Amino acid sequence: MTDPAPNSTIPAATPALDGLPGSPAALALLWLATVFAQFALQFVDGATYAHVSAALAPGSLMVLSAVVAGVLLGDRAPTARLIGFALLFLLVVSLIRAVAVAILGVLPEAVERLHLFEAFCALLFLPAGVLALRKLAPMWRTVASASAMALALFAATSWPDTRHGIERALDPLFASNAARLPRSLVYEVAPDQLFDSQQALVDREVDANRAPFNATDTLVLGIAADGSQELFAREAGEALGRIEGRYGARHTSGLLLSNTENDLLRTPLATRANLVRTLAKFTAGRDPSKTTAIVYIAGHGAMNATVATRLPTDDELRPINASFLAKALDEAGIGKRIVIVSACFGGSWIPALANRETIVMAAAAPDRTSFGCDDTRRLTIFGQAMLEGPLAKGAPWQQVFAAARNFVAHEEARLNVEPSDPQSYVGKDMQAVWSEPAKVK
Template sequence: MIHFKPSINLWHDFKSNQKAGLWLFLGSRRSLQIVRPSIMQLIIWGILGGLVNTLFSWLSSESGIREFNPQGLISYSLWPFIALIVGIFLSQRIDNPRIMLVPALLWLVLDTNIALLQSLIQYLGLIDVLPYALYDFMPTLFLVLFVWQSLAVVWVFARELKWPWWERGLIMLATLVTLIVWQMSVTSQPIWKVEKELPTFSEEAFYAQSKVLNKALESIQFGEFTQSHWYFLGIAGASYQDVFMSEVERIHEQFDTRFGTFGRSAVLINNPMTRNVIPIASETSIEMMLNRMGQQMNRESDVLFLYMTSHGLPNHFEMENAPLSLRQVDPKWLREALDKSGIRWRVIVISACYSGSFIPALQDDNTLIITASAADRTSFGCSNEAEYTYFGKAFFDQAMREQNSIQAAFSQAKKTVTKWENAQGFEPSEPQWSLGKNMEIMLPQLEQRLFPKINTPPPVELELSTR
């Protein structure tokens, strides 16, 4: 027989029920010894549970205009209602009227605390402070927590009332199956919904693209024959995160103002905000821009700095600009495009996950290749709110402003990125460096044009893979 202590006052009962919920999370029968059921407590915890679950749904909804969905709130209310029915059944079975409210009350208390925990985790994910490895497990973690809060109620009652093992197992299994099926079926009915809009490509942007691409091609100038010049091409591959656009634009400005590439630079960007004014990034536009730069460059003395930033997979640099269907850039295609352009001296920097997989195909004697990650590692920092990726900020925004050689800048950036990743608990991305033997000799001469001649720092020791 379960005996409940009498109610004292609203606040005391509230604290006691909060403690009961925490014991319930541990599957302890102590929750039944300290819970204080009443209609008022059921109403209070019902309101709190609805508010916290509404908060979690709001945080979980994608960015955009959220719409309140009453059906989602009704779906949430279904489970405490079922728990109330179970309480009515138990009160008649064991002839204890006070037990009628207990299953619903305990469920609401535990659900409120779990939803509050989920809201905190969701918020930390939104501000990009969670380890990236956790994101893959979050849906499973949330499902386990939701299922356990109901199983815990069944578990403590089954133990306290000493149900037969077969009855206990049958009820637990039925509850488990029902919970999983229900949870999977109501994902389309959150309390806050965001109506997804299909991506569009405006008529104005469609007709503007040929003009802005031709203008960008025509803006590439000849360099003076007696001098070495740097040419810069920046590529932002994925349109659905603004960080790639922001990063390329900032680095482009840095090269034009500090490194003297004005009139010999261009950017190709996939982003809805730039479609009317900047050429989109595609295999076609990349090839055309490389060919144009190759025509304007002095083959013997000028050098191309190619920067590419996006998401990636092994041997795959993502090109996305929905609703357009773009071919993805792979190492073989990029090498062929560079060779066809006739550009001899090349500095290629690729910031993407698994970007180290591009190195074998791009290596030659006249090329320096820098990647943000090894061939089997991911890179980090591509949240939509950021201005740079981790590697982009460490290399361009910091090291390239402080050092006077690309080698020193890479060494500093690699240490900085590793420090940031260790602080976040991420698996190190291991940025890569590959220097061709001819470029190793030529690079100091080319850097005289790139960097001002001021207090050159001592050489930095660096393990190089040289070809």
């Protein structure tokens, strides 16, 4: 009996895939490894929270892409090895990024804007590339492969623009004329325009708000890192005004760093890079050791002493945290510091910031949440307690914080929620600043 003729519609196994893992057990272990790698990356990047979906999605997308590629090849045999290749690729890239962050610490701004998950969306071009290699003549396979790689690279680096363009194009299909919302400003601003303008914005704002040269100066920084809520920019902005009034405008320089939509292209973004730029610009030509920096941070906090740092589009930026703030102030040569953290788990900032010349006031204990993070409010509960109490009257910081603790305790008892337990720390050389009234100059 003769062997049946081979089925011409089923291609031979792909030699290039030989040696790649393809057993169910190996693929399961690889997938779990990618999930753990994505969780680790979130913490290496300083993420405020560990997002389960963000950890599961990249590996799952790889598997889906490889399965579709196998279907297009018309043969189930190489599909498992395609999955193995895709997961190995994800794992290697994740490790490379983790090592880069560990070595460089702060990645360049352009790298921070390249979202890892969005880069992997480019692998959706894999099935199309496989189909091209399956159907085209040899000469055109090389052209198709090169084009697919170039297109994938372009998609990975310009995905935010592409996504926003698609959303704008499809908008008329999903919104009636009677119920259209105003088009969001942030979708109209190209990422390059937004980020490339930051140095000029910092220079302009510092020059416009810097007090004349004095023997002693006070720098007030308001940081509204979470651009998804206008509440935090309102609170940080109001803190600037109240604290400037406390010390006198002639000796006080105030600047707001904000990621909210209303502040785009008008106020510097609340990023690590802009924090460093602002301190460098302010201290240029001055004696920073005689400067008191007062930093008011408003946002969503986490137990690892970070605040969520993101644009109104929910695009995550490298988070601002306690250790980075301490390092930035040290490198700028700033002497006395007063840091107010209006965020959940704010007490977790104290260990990294504590020194002889620092005061820290935080909205909550390291393991407690604070309350009032609602855009229908003008201020959070802690922000209201701090800014509408005796602060504006020049009362000592000790009295301001004690009054704030009492107000917060009363409000939380009324709401029947677990007490946030606001925390404070006073360095040895800051006892007089803590206990004496402000001297308006």
